Amino acid sequence: MTDRVIKIGFIGAGAINFGRSHVPWDHASRLEQIGGIDVVGIVELDEKLATSVLQTRKSSAKYGCFYRNCKIFKNFKDLIALKPDAVFIGIPPAFRGSFSEGKDLELQFARAGIHVFVEKPLSVLPPEEYLPYAKAVSDACKEKNVIVSVGYMFRYHAGILKMKELIKAHGGKVMAFNARYYFAYTKAINKYWFNEDFSGGPIVEQATHFCDLARFIVSDVDTDTIHTLLLKDSDPSNAGHLAYVPEQAEDDIAPQKRIPRVTMSHWRFKDGGLGTLMHSVALPGTRYEANIDVQLDGLKLSLIEPYEKDCILRVRSIKNDEANQDQDFTFPSDDSYLTELGTFLTAVRNNDPSLVKSSYSDAALTYQMTWSIRRAT
Numbered sequence: 001m002t003d004r005v006i007k008i009g010f011i012g013a014g015a016i017n018f019g020r021s022h023v024p025w026d027h028a029s030r031l032e033q034i035g036g037i038d039v040v041g042i043v044e045l046d047e048k049l050a051t052s053v054l055q056t057r058k059s060s061a062k063y064g065c066f067y068r069n070c071k072i073f074k075n076f077k078d079l080i081a082l083k084p085d086a087v088f089i090g091i092p093p094a095f096r097g098s099f100s101e102g103k104d105l106e107l108q109f110a111r112a113g114i115h116v117f118v119e120k121p122l123s124v125l126p127p128e129e130y131l132p133y134a135k136a137v138s139d140a141c142k143e144k145n146v147i148v149s150v151g152y153m154f155r156y157h158a159g160i161l162k163m164k165e166l167i168k169a170h171g172g173k174v175m176a177f178n179a180r181y182y183f184a185y186t187k188a189i190n191k192y193w194f195n196e197d198f199s200g201g202p203i204v205e206q207a208t209h210f211c212d213l214a215r216f217i218v219s220d221v222d223t224d225t226i227h228t229l230l231l232k233d234s235d236p237s238n239a240g241h242l243a244y245v246p247e248q249a250e251d252d253i254a255p256q257k258r259i260p261r262v263t264m265s266h267w268r269f270k271d272g273g274l275g276t277l278m279h280s281v282a283l284p285g286t287r288y289e290a291n292i293d294v295q296l297d298g299l300k301l302s303l304i305e306p307y308e309k310d311c312i313l314r315v316r317s318i319k320n321d322e323a324n325q326d327q328d329f330t331f332p333s334d335d336s337y338l339t340e341l342g343t344f345l346t347a348v349r350n351n352d353p354s355l356v357k358s359s360y361s362d363a364a365l366t367y368q369m370t371w372s373i374r375r376a377t
């Protein structure tokens, strides 16, 4: 028996949905690989971009057939009218995640019974304004039997899943969690990353993946214990000054409103252990660097460069014959975006929300954590 074809639509024809040079993400290409889809619409404000993206996709000998019926719209309500099975919302958070007219996409799709894959972060509103909206989305999902998956793809990463497996097998509690995310900024092609009002800032927008992993690997965080230090462009020492910001991305942003150059935060998990996060904006080029260390009594797990194909999980364990010895695990064929999207389509086909590792209500807790870090200075 062949799988049922899933009618899908995209909101946004930008980098996350259709890729761009130098970035590993591109949902459309992964969905094409998975197959069993019929793309019925692309909603995009920039008509020229949408037309060019669609032309490129249609011209593929192998995958062009998925776009035969695809129409271009400017308003997401036109896509709702086509009643797709699922929609992939990949527009910046300032345009969604809110009761405001035209920004309540998740809610409108859920109320129409259409399954939703939505990117992080869930909003840019302060949590006290956002949480009633999150509740309305979750309530609509329950009422209409709608599955929402949020784009925390690292929850599907083979290295992260191995870490969770090893922690469980070792037993005991995580004592320490430390994540580092170094943003490569000198060729950052998206101006909105530099605008905190628009993106939410580096923790809400980028390091959110690592806050989410702290919650996924260890436990929820006691947000009252969070403390954060920031190094800003306006720091009198001048240590936060950046000389290589591309294309005048910050010229129209006042120094005190520019994104923090370094964010260092620490907290206590509800499970008892301690966590730290460092985000910096200093690396040249486009290659980010990221690492996660987790320690339990007698076990250390270091996930080195989870964004890269040659990612390593380095393990030191009391259970090894030689306690000073590292054991390395590699995951050369892993593609967490592919697993994430494949899992979402399977969940939709089988009407089984339990397959999804990042639900809307759970991701709302990560959103709250990132705002607590942003504010706890």
Ligand SMILES: NC(=O)c1ccc[n+]([C@@H]2O[C@H](COP(=O)([O-])OP(=O)(O)OC[C@H]3O[C@@H](n4cnc5c(N)ncnc54)[C@H](O)[C@@H]3O)[C@@H](O)[C@H]2O)c1
Binding pocket: 011, 012, 013, 014, 015, 016, 017, 025, 043, 044, 045, 046, 049, 074, 076, 090, 091, 092, 093, 095, 119, 120, 121, 151, 152, 153, 190, 205
């Ligand atoms: N999970 C990941 O690894 C990952 C990676 C990259 C981006 N993202 C997320 O994806 C989202 C989009 O980022 P991007 O890099 O694709 O941005 P982008 O600027 O490349 O593309 C966004 C597109 O959305 C369009 N748009 C804006 N408002 C719209 C609306 N109301 N209706 C229709 N189209 C609209 C814009 O015209 C633009 O073309 C962000 O939330 C970002 O955080 C996630």
